[in-house]
Amino acid sequence: MIKPDLIMDVFDGNQTNQADANTKAKVKVVHFSGAASRGGKTDNGDSTACDEGPGICSHLLTLFSILLIMVTMPLSLLWTIKVVQEYERAVIFRLGRLLSGGARGPGVFFIIPCVDIYEKIDMRSQTFEIPPQEILTKDSVTVFV
Numbered sequence: 001m002i003k004p005d006l007i008m009d010v011f012d013g014n015q016t017n018q019a020d021a022n023t024k025a026k027v028k029v030v031h032f033s034g035a036a037s038r039g040g041k042t043d044n045g046d047s048t049a050c051d052e053g054p055g056i057c058s059h060l061l062t063l064f065s066i067l068l069i070m071v072t073m074p075l076s077l078l079w080t081i082k083v084v085q086e087y088e089r090a091v092i093f094r095l096g097r098l099l100s101g102g103a104r105g106p107g108v109f110f111i112i113p114c115v116d117i118y119e120k121i122d123m124r125s126q127t128f129e130i131p132p133q134e135i136l137t138k139d140s141v142t143v144f145v
Helices: 018-023 056-080
Strands: 006-009 028-031 081-084 088-094 107-110 116-122 134-136 142-144
Antiparallel strands (some): 006 028, 134 142
16 A cells, blocks of 8 residues: 655645544645656565666667767768858749748858758859841941941
């Protein structure tokens, strides 16, 4: 049987022992402590709880997890960190819609792989060589432009 550690009188807040609690007719608040109050088993001297620490399997799994994170971190950073030069801007689309905030750059920004698509836009002026053309004016004069 679970024995209460403390019985408190609700009306006056005094602590009483078990003998006084049986004689009073007031409402009592019983306070339990330990594993029994949380729904666990009580310790009756024949404890079957495991007092050992984590086993070798848990240590191996932890070590494997840490190594896996350390090995894949540089590879995952290649897919998430993008750099845009000073003459470029990046327009980011998240699930096909333009991301709020407009174009990003210049500098470093992050994208979410498989969710974000980015397009680099070159802001430099571009010149094209156009060959001269003959144009006929209204008064039938040939002009090279």
